[in-house]
Amino acid sequence: AEAAAPLAQPRPTNAPPQQPAAVPSSASSIAVASLSDPAHPLADARFANALAAQLLSRARADPASLIPALERRASRFSGRDYRDEDDVGPPRAGGGRASVRTVRTQEGAAAVHDCIAFLRSQPPLSPVMPSAGLQCAAEDLALDIGPRGATGHVGMDGSTSSDRVERYGQWHRTRASVMHFGKVAAGVAAGAALENILLSLLIDDGDEARQHRATLFDPELACMGAAIADHASYGAVLVLEFAAEYDEDGQRIMARTGGGRGRGDSHAPKHARESDSGLAHSAAGAPRPTRPPPTTTGGEMVCGACGKPITIGSFIEVPSDTGGVQLERFHTRCFTCARCGAQIGGDSGGFHKEGMNNVCNPCYANHVAKRCVACSKPVMNTVLTALGGAWHEECFKCERCAAPLARGEAKFFKGDSGKFPRCTKCVSRARPSGVAFVV
Numbered sequence: 001a002e003a004a005a006p007l008a009q010p011r012p013t014n015a016p017p018q019q020p021a022a023v024p025s026s027a028s029s030i031a032v033a034s035l036s037d038p039a040h041p042l043a044d045a046r047f048a049n050a051l052a053a054q055l056l057s058r059a060r061a062d063p064a065s066l067i068p069a070l071e072r073r074a075s076r077f078s079g080r081d082y083r084d085e086d087d088v089g090p091p092r093a094g095g096g097r098a099s100v101r102t103v104r105t106q107e108g109a110a111a112v113h114d115c116i117a118f119l120r121s122q123p124p125l126s127p128v129m130p131s132a133g134l135q136c137a138a139e140d141l142a143l144d145i146g147p148r149g150a151t152g153h154v155g156m157d158g159s160t161s162s163d164r165v166e167r168y169g170q171w172h173r174t175r176a177s178v179m180h181f182g183k184v185a186a187g188v189a190a191g192a193a194l195e196n197i198l199l200s201l202l203i204d205d206g207d208e209a210r211q212h213r214a215t216l217f218d219p220e221l222a223c224m225g226a227a228i229a230d231h232a233s234y235g236a237v238l239v240l241e242f243a244a245e246y247d248e249d250g251q252r253i254m255a256r257t258g259g260g261r262g263r264g265d266s267h268a269p270k271h272a273r274e275s276d277s278g279l280a281h282s283a284a285g286a287p288r289p290t291r292p293p294p295t296t297t298g299g300e301m302v303c304g305a306c307g308k309p310i311t312i313g314s315f316i317e318v319p320s321d322t323g324g325v326q327l328e329r330f331h332t333r334c335f336t337c338a339r340c341g342a343q344i345g346g347d348s349g350g351f352h353k354e355g356m357n358n359v360c361n362p363c364y365a366n367h368v369a370k371r372c373v374a375c376s377k378p379v380m381n382t383v384l385t386a387l388g389g390a391w392h393e394e395c396f397k398c399e400r401c402a403a404p405l406a407r408g409e410a411k412f413f414k415g416d417s418g419k420f421p422r423c424t425k426c427v428s429r430a431r432p433s434g435v436a437f438v439v
Contacts, residue, residue: 041190052226057127106206133168133248134225138239142229149232173244183235250340305334398423
C-alpha cells in the first residue's frame with residue numbers, strides 16, 4: 001500500500017502491493033473473466049466504484065459480518081495451501097471433477113484467524129463515500145499498468161498516486177492507496193468478486209504490519225475511488241484511492257469521463273475503453289437536450305439513463321419531462337448531473353430540470369437559476385416575477401418600510417428608482433404599476 005499524509009508528517013509505508021502467490025497447474029483450466037467485455041458488470045467504472053464503496057462501507061459499519069466468510073476460508077486450508085472453492089473450473093472431459101484453484105500462501109490459516117480476531121474487536125466506523133475524481137485517478141493507473149502487466153504505484157508517465165489524485169481535485173489532511181492483483185473467475189458475480197478481493201486485503205497475508213487492513217479501516221479516510229481492469233500478468237488489478245477529504249474538480253472529471261460510465265480519455269497510455277455516455281454535451285460543456293429511453297419495457301423497469309433493466313437494489317423515481325403523472329426511473333448510480341457528471345444526492349442535495357436534463361443543485365445555482373434582483377443570489381425554488389426581474393418571495397418588499405409584497409397578488413408601485421417596489425402606504429401616487437405573480 002502506498003499512503004500519503006501532510007508533507008510535514010509523512011506516513012511511513014513499506015508494504016508492496018498485494019500480489020497472488022504462484023498458482024499450481026491444476027488451475028490452468030479455470031476461465032478468467034474479461035473486464036474489457038462491456039457485458040461484464042465491472043466494465044462499468046462508475047458501478048464498480050459504487051459497489052466497492054458499498055461493500056467496504058458495510059464492512060466498516062459491521063466488521064463482524066465478515067467473520068462467517070472468513071471462517072469458511074480458514075476451513076479450506078491444508079497447511080499453507082488454500083483451496084478456493086468459489087473459483088471452480090468446468091467439468092473435465094469424461095465426467096471428471098472440475099478443477100479448483102489452489103493458492104500457496106505465506107502464513108496459511110493463521111492470517112485468516114488473525115483477521116477474525118481483529119474484526120471481533122474492531123468498533124464500527126462511518127462509511128466511505130464514492131468519489132468520481134478518486135475513481136478517475138485509480139482508473140488512470142489500472143488502465144496504464146494492466147495491459148503492460150506491470151506492478152507498482154508509478155505510472156509509465158512517471159506519475160505517482162498523489163499526482164493522479166491531484167489531476168481531478170485536491171485532497172486534504174491525508175490520503176492512501178491500495179492495490180490488489182489476482183484474476184476474477186468467469187461466472188462469479190460482481191459483488192462476490194469484489195468481496196473476495198476485500199477479504200484478501202483484510203487478511204493481508206505475509207504483511208506483519210497488516211497495512212492494507214489498517215488502510216481499509218482507517219477512520220480518517222472517508223472518500224474512496226475504485227477501479228478494476230484486466231491485467232496481462234495476474235488477470236486483474238484493483239486500485240483503491242482514499243482521502244480524508246477531497247474537493248473534486250468537476251470540469252476535469254467531465255473532460256476525463258465525458259459524463260459517461262468512465263473508461264474515457266485518460267492521462268495513461270491509450271488503453272482506455274470508449275466512453276459509453278448516457279448524456280450528450282456540447283464542446284462548451286453545457287448539456288444538449290437528450291431524451292432518455294423509455295422507463296418501462298414489457299412491464300420491466302428500465303433505467304432512463306443507461307437503458308438497462310432495473311432488477312435489484314434501490315432506484316430513483318422522478319417526474320418525467322413529458323408532464324402528467326409519468327415517472328422516470330434511474331439506477332441510483334446513473335442518476336447524475338448533466339453538467340458536472342456527479343451523482344445527484346448526498347452533498348449535492350436535490351436537483352432541478354434544465355430542459356430534459358437533470359442538474360444538481362450546485363450546478364443549477366451557478367449556471368441556470370435566475371438571480372434575485374434584490375440580493376443577487378440564485379432563485380432556486382419559488383420564483384416571483386415582477387418589474388422585469390426574478391425575486392425570492394422574501395426579498396420582494398417595499399423599498400421604504402420593508403413590508404412584504406409577495407403574498408397572493410399584492411399590488412405594488414414602482415419606487416423612485418423604478419427597480420424596486422413600494423407598497424400602497426408608502427407611495428406618493430395612487431396609480432399601481434403592476435401585479436406580482438408567483439410562478
